[in-house]
Amino acid sequence: MQEPSPTSVSARADLFTALVLLALSAGVILESLGMPRYEERAVNPFSVPGLVPGVLGLALLVLAGLLLLRSLAALRSGAGRGAGPGLLGVAGGLDAALLGLLTLGYGGLLVGRLPFRLATFLFVFLFIVLFERDLPATPRQRAGRALFAFVQAAVVALGVAYVFEDVFLVRLP
Amino acid sequence: MLDQFALFGEAILHFLTPSALFYVLWSTLLGIVVGMLPGLTATLGVALMTTLTFQLESDSAILVLVCVYIGAIYGGSRSAILLNIPGTPANAATALDGFPLARAGLAGKAMAIATSGSVMGSLIGMVFLMAVAPVLADFALKFGAYEFFWLTVFGIVIAGRLTALADPLKGWIAGFLGLLVAMVGQEGMYSYPRFAFGNTDLAGGFGLLPAMVGAFGFAEVLHVMTSGRYEAVKSTLDSILPRLKEIVRYWRTIIRSGVIGTFMGIVPGVGEDMGAWVSYAAARRASKESESFGKGSVEGLMAAETGNNAAVPGAIIPVLTLAVPGSAPAAVLLAAMIIHGIRPGPLIMIEQPQFVYEVVAMVLMATLAVLVLGLLLTRPLLTVLSVPRERLMPVVFVLCTIGSFAIASRLFDVWVMLGFGVLGYLMRRLDFPTAPLILGIVLGDMFDKSLRRGLVLSDGDPTPFFTRPISLVLFLAVLLTFVLGGGTLRRIGGWLGMRRQQGGASEASR
Numbered sequence: 001m002q003e004p005s006p007t008s009v010s011a012r013a014d015l016f017t018a019l020v021l022l023a024l025s026a027g028v029i030l031e032s033l034g035m036p037r038y039e040e041r042a043v044n045p046f047s048v049p050g051l052v053p054g055v056l057g058l059a060l061l062v063l064a065g066l067l068l069l070r071s072l073a074a075l076r077s078g079a080g081r082g083a084g085p086g087l088l089g090v091a092g093g094l095d096a097a098l099l100g101l102l103t104l105g106y107g108g109l110l111v112g113r114l115p116f117r118l119a120t121f122l123f124v125f126l127f128i129v130l131f132e133r134d135l136p137a138t139p140r141q142r143a144g145r146a147l148f149a150f151v152q153a154a155v156v157a158l159g160v161a162y163v164f165e166d167v168f169l170v171r172l173p
Numbered sequence: 174m175l176d177q178f179a180l181f182g183e184a185i186l187h188f189l190t191p192s193a194l195f196y197v198l199w200s201t202l203l204g205i206v207v208g209m210l211p212g213l214t215a216t217l218g219v220a221l222m223t224t225l226t227f228q229l230e231s232d233s234a235i236l237v238l239v240c241v242y243i244g245a246i247y248g249g250s251r252s253a254i255l256l257n258i259p260g261t262p263a264n265a266a267t268a269l270d271g272f273p274l275a276r277a278g279l280a281g282k283a284m285a286i287a288t289s290g291s292v293m294g295s296l297i298g299m300v301f302l303m304a305v306a307p308v309l310a311d312f313a314l315k316f317g318a319y320e321f322f323w324l325t326v327f328g329i330v331i332a333g334r335l336t337a338l339a340d341p342l343k344g345w346i347a348g349f350l351g352l353l354v355a356m357v358g359q360e361g362m363y364s365y366p367r368f369a370f371g372n373t374d375l376a377g378g379f380g381l382l383p384a385m386v387g388a389f390g391f392a393e394v395l396h397v398m399t400s401g402r403y404e405a406v407k408s409t410l411d412s413i414l415p416r417l418k419e420i421v422r423y424w425r426t427i428i429r430s431g432v433i434g435t436f437m438g439i440v441p442g443v444g445e446d447m448g449a450w451v452s453y454a455a456a457r458r459a460s461k462e463s464e465s466f467g468k469g470s471v472e473g474l475m476a477a478e479t480g481n482n483a484a485v486p487g488a489i490i491p492v493l494t495l496a497v498p499g500s501a502p503a504a505v506l507l508a509a510m511i512i513h514g515i516r517p518g519p520l521i522m523i524e525q526p527q528f529v530y531e532v533v534a535m536v537l538m539a540t541l542a543v544l545v546l547g548l549l550l551t552r553p554l555l556t557v558l559s560v561p562r563e564r565l566m567p568v569v570f571v572l573c574t575i576g577s578f579a580i581a582s583r584l585f586d587v588w589v590m591l592g593f594g595v596l597g598y599l600m601r602r603l604d605f606p607t608a609p610l611i612l613g614i615v616l617g618d619m620f621d622k623s624l625r626r627g628l629v630l631s632d633g634d635p636t637p638f639f640t641r642p643i644s645l646v647l648f649l650a651v652l653l654t655f656v657l658g659g660g661t662l663r664r665i666g667g668w669l670g671m672r673r674q675q676g677g678a679s680e681a682s683r
Contacts, residue, residue, distance in 0.1 A: 013603055017603055021350075028353060031367075035365065035367065046625060047362055047625050047628075049362070050367075051628075052620065052625060053356045056353045057353070059349050060350065063345055063346045064346065066342055067342060067343075070342070095398070095399065096395075099395065100395075103391065103395075103570055107391075107574045107587050107588075107590065108591055111574055112584045123571065124568065124571065127570075128564055128567060131398065131566075149564075156567070156568050160572070160575060163225075164225065164575055164579065168226065168228060170224065170227075170579045172575065172578075173575065173584060173587070
């Protein structure tokens with residue numbers, strides 16, 4: 001069998017992930033310990049709400065600890081240093097930031113505040129205009145491309161709203 | 174046995190209505206298109222259609238979802254063959270031989286082989302679904318809290334092991350993270366809101382569908398838009414009709430891949446991609462022409478496509494009988510069944526036996542639709558692949574947003590989708606598999622209840638977890654999976670040994 005290639009992520013990224021997971025699991029364990037035990041109701045101590053999250057927090061702590069030890073081992077031996085793209089090695093950092101801004105802005109801010117059709121039209125139009133790269137040479141052709149984006153955005157906004165709301169009777173945000 | 178066939182016949186007749194046939198045709202076609210488009214997976218397709226169809230009658234809604242599921246796994250072969258980009262993860266093995274065939278001017282033949290393999294795989298899986306589901310459901314009636322506890326642990330451990338072959342530790346971390354995510358919200362015994370921090374939305378917990386739409390949809394949008402562009406092969410199509418000769422010639426490969434694919438589907442959380450990979454590997458090992466694998470082997474392509482489509486009915490088997498999904502799309506199917514008032518699990522053959530056979534009939538109808546649509550619409554469907562990602566991805570994201578909102582009409586679910594999308598993207602960048610995370614979210618409730626119930630029943634004595642026969646077998650399976658994936662432990666052991674030696678050497682040199 002052709003197995004997927006061994007991990008291409010740098011040991012530094014693994015180390016950082018392990019530290020985040022260790023902090024998370026420690027937080028989960030502490031929170032679990034603080035959950036009610038209903039002693040005043042004399043409930044069975046093995047049914048308390050904090051038991052299972054505590055066990056899971058402990059399991060994640062052990063696994064994250066193994067990841068930490070492994071990444072440290074890789075860093076010490078030099079095997080994992082600089083290998084792979086790491087976490088932030090995304091092609092086109094500006095594009096990635098723009099993408100994050102657009103998607104989170106639409107899903108997190110516009111939807112629910114603006115009318116759905118308007119928010120969707122703005123999002124789709126901006127997305128196409130900002131990310132379309134292989135543009136034609138003449139300004140006239142470029143204007144044609146922008147007009148096409150405008151039409152697509154309008155069709156998507158109206159079409160999606162129609163299909164969800166009128167065909168499948170689903171409420172829109 | 175006769176009862177089984179009678180119920181199956183009734184189910185077929187139940188769906189032989191114009192409206193049901195219309196549902197089958199459009200949803201299978203939609204599934205094929207979803208599968209073809211890089212960035213749209215079967216999981217996302219089934220999740221989005223769940224949100225769209227929840228106002229339909231339950232049998233129509235599940236029919237649509239099964240058709241989208243089967244159509245998408247088949248549709249992914251098109252982009253694997255023509256673009257060398259698997260349309261869904263299940264079609265990665267398809268690209269190995271499908272793309273070289275297309276480059277050699279045999280794209281039509283490759284698509285024909287993929288169609289025959291997919292249809293044969295689905296049919297073999299369907300036979301197993303009909304035969305195994307009642308037996309497994311009957312067997313699962315013996316399961317108590319202890320057995321369900323180990324079943325969930327086994328699901329997480331095996332899914333973590335098999336979806337991250339190169340690095341099982343990351344698969345297990347993803348699985349346990351998923352179980353932890355499922356802990357957020359009110360628990361089932363005392364209605365205590367865990368990890369809610371006074372927030373009423375968090376007290377309701379994270380919805381599975383918004384989480385899946387985020388992890389498989391939004392994450393994919395981020396991935397596609399930050400990766401390289403794709404270009405379709407410029408290939409004139411040769412004959413797109415499957416040749417009976419090739420089906421007959423590779424009948425052993427088809428049956429072997431069908432059985433392997435179904436089995437990989439049954440294993441919790443593993444699913445179609447492993448069904449394809451393991452079938453492909455087994456075919457290469459058994460083949461007399463193994464040197465041609467990876468260079469345009471018809472047998473390799475047939476094995477991969479038979480394996481992944483056989484895994485679909487395979488993945489539905491544990492959904493129906495144990496309420497444990499065999500794959501990520503099957504997890505959505507499980508959620509959809511619960512939304513529609515169906516109670517999958519060991520009691521299904523007692524409470525709703527006809528539903529099991531209706532699902533078998535749905536698989537058959539979807540498979541026939543794949544055959545018809547796959548052959549008739551080969552050329553028109555190719556135009557789908559010419560849609561540039563800049564024009565497709567915003568539409569996908571709009572569907573992700575509205576799909577997350579649709580089920581409960583709350584904006585919090587849109588935030589959940591965004592959060593899990595970013596998490597899914599980061600996990601992908603860091604080589605963590607997403608499937609065990611989702612399986613963990615699905616199994617979290619079962620894990621929680623069965624562990625606490627088991628301990629309450631035994632008054633804190635853990636012995637029954639290890640002494641009841643089925644528990645013991647499941648525990649040994651968990652242990653074996655850990656041991657087989659123990660490379661990490663060995664590496665750490667080796668490193669600690671190295672450090673001890675270095676320490677000894679430095680002390681000696683002082």
